[in-house]
Amino acid sequence: MIDHAHDLASVREATDRLLSAAASLDNAAVAEPSRLPGWTRGHVLAHLARNADALVNVLEGRPMYVSGEARDADIERDAPRPLAAQLDDVRDSAARFQSASEVPADWSRTVELRNGVTDRAARIPFRRLVEVELHHVDLGIGYELEDLPKEFTEREIAFLADRFSGNPAVPPTLLLAAGREWRTGGSGGGEVTVSGPAADLLGWLAGRRDGAALDVSGPALPALPPL
Known part of the structure; x- marks a missing residue:
């Protein structure tokens, strides 16, 4: 709420x-x-x-x-x-x-x-x-992104995951960080799992980091459309 x-x-x-x-x-x-x-x-x-x-x-x-x-x-x-x-x-x-x-x-x-x-x-x-x-x-x-309040970081990850949800340019993606999970992307192709520290995940979703610090299980780290 x-x-x-x-x-x-x-x-x-x-x-x-x-x-x-x-x-x-x-x-x-x-x-x-x-x-x-x-x-x-x-x-x-x-x-x-x-x-x-x-x-x-x-x-x-x-x-x-x-x-x-x-x-x-x-x-x-x-x-x-x-x-x-x-x-x-x-x-x-x-x-x-x-x-x-x-x-x-x-x-x-x-x-x-x-x-x-x-x-x-x-x-x-x-x-x-x-x-x-x-x-x-x-x-x-x-x-730095690591200094952001935990509540804010997790809410913004959820907000951005929702923003990319259903976008056919993004493969179905499972996001994992801080013991939580979110899903984003479209429905076509194999699912990708992206995990790592919440700050790095947020940085990648928000276009502030390249995602190099994240772990990727699947074809490759998805290329995200500009915000």
Whole structure:
């Protein structure tokens, strides 16, 4: 069962961790490359701020972004800002998201995200938590996949496994980590079993690691479509 209030508390905690860690940077470090190809740390911080505002739009019944081009342009516009401006924006946009989430609402309603994707409103706080936690790792400032809360890691593995479930480009796959199992992929071909530490499994599913640390039983480690 999705507990949006619990997830909102987790978002606050994760945002505080990210802001405290990023405060140790300086302007030069913000302009350095992040772990995401083509993005500086400034791009990551700008994206986090704009994503918070986009999710406010979702909660309030507006389009998440005006367009994909506008989304990208906003990130490019905000990426070069100095550290203080970046931190203020992440903090202020996070507060706007929390405020929008505290308005009495029907959390069972269906909302629309990007590219026609829909979800229950109650899952929006967890989607925001994913953004904050994984992009904290993407900053490359000492917070690793192994540092993510266990509950978050297992929930995100389950979320991504569900995302690839039924995709004919992914063979039927059994995922094993931390004494738990998940299934994903389509129904054609022989089943593949992928096992290993939960952090490595999450990293592979989320496109943050190449899966070299995972054990594979079957033809080969599946190639996953981009997220």
